[in-house]
Amino acid sequence: MEIKxxxxxxIHSPFKDIAGMPIQPSGASxxxxxxxxxxxxxxxxxxxxxxxxxxLLYHFHQVREARLEVVPFMxxxxxxxxxxxxxxxxxxxxxxxxxxxxxTGNILEIENVDVLDGTPLLDIKPYVxxxxxxxxxxxxxxxxxxxxxxxxxxxxxFR
Amino acid sequence: MEIKxxxxxxIHSPFKDIAGMPIQPSGASxxxxxxxxxxxxxxxxxxxxxxxxxxLLYHFHQVREARLEVVPFMxxxxxxxxxxxxxxxxxxxxxxxxxxxxxTGNILEIENVDVLDGTPLLDIKPYVxxxxxxxxxxxxxxxxxxxxxxxxxxxxxFR
Numbered sequence: 114m115e116i117k118x119x120x121x122x123x124i125h126s127p128f129k130d131i132a133g134m135p136i137q138p139s140g141a142s143x144x145x146x147x148x149x150x151x152x153x154x155x156x157x158x159x160x161x162x163x164x165x166x167x168x169l170l171y172h173f174h175q176v177r178e179a180r181l182e183v184v185p186f187m188x189x190x191x192x193x194x195x196x197x198x199x200x201x202x203x204x205x206x207x208x209x210x211x212x213x214x215x216x217t218g219n220i221l222e223i224e225n226v227d228v229l230d231g232t233p234l235l236d237i238k239p240y241v242x243x244x245x246x247x248x249x250x251x252x253x254x255x256x257x258x259x260x261x262x263x264x265x266x267x268x269x270x271f272r
Numbered sequence: 273m274e275i276k277x278x279x280x281x282x283i284h285s286p287f288k289d290i291a292g293m294p295i296q297p298s299g300a301s302x303x304x305x306x307x308x309x310x311x312x313x314x315x316x317x318x319x320x321x322x323x324x325x326x327x328l329l330y331h332f333h334q335v336r337e338a339r340l341e342v343v344p345f346m347x348x349x350x351x352x353x354x355x356x357x358x359x360x361x362x363x364x365x366x367x368x369x370x371x372x373x374x375x376t377g378n379i380l381e382i383e384n385v386d387v388l389d390g391t392p393l394l395d396i397k398p399y400v401x402x403x404x405x406x407x408x409x410x411x412x413x414x415x416x417x418x419x420x421x422x423x424x425x426x427x428x429x430f431r
Contacts, residue, residue, distance in 0.1 A: 157340040159352030163412020193318030204277040253322020
């Protein structure tokens, strides 16, 4: 079974290279970017401005291969790729929760952007705590890395 | 630009029909399901069991058309589709945060499943509050609907 998607737009950010980037929105605090939606889809943005945060689903377009085990940026051990947020996944789908600053026509201004410039966007969803915030959460191998994500930067490993 | 994905597995749930389902994991509290990962990808599940919650990204396989404005289950007004979680989206990608009960080989047991039985799974990510939980969140048109999601069920509108 093959599933075909077409980008709904493009994410623009200050990050032109896959190395040296923040690895999550929490490490990209205050970093501004824009999302350009295809003009013919702009009607789908109605009512979005009432939401302070949005979920971006995008395609890691610079990924050329999948790996089943990776050494994530936050660790020194091999981990199963589905237990990480690394880009070299069987389907290279990325997910970031960013702050929505404003919308003008088909352009969204966003903040806390940890995404490579030129990334094809597949979907936008409103972030809703009642849907998206479970309680009593355990984070496995990341437990030890808590608090480090804000200063951790990417390197060459997923080029 | 066309992006091609292949399912990494299948989501199994008690929900055989698109109508009458819970509309979000918070409305599916305690509902059990399983995720069957393609055996050749099972190595990617290593270390996942340490996480209490996972993000499922899946393909709304019963959706045959996109709409730019929809009347969501939680409302009576037309909303831009990107300001809703409705399935009839330009790229019919679904996202649910579910509780991970356990993993045996290539089978995940999950809880709080709001997904149709037989749904093709595209990706699994660990849920990490530090990455995925912004603070000071506003939820636009959904503000009025707070608390109703637990009892709201789907109907025929997105068939």
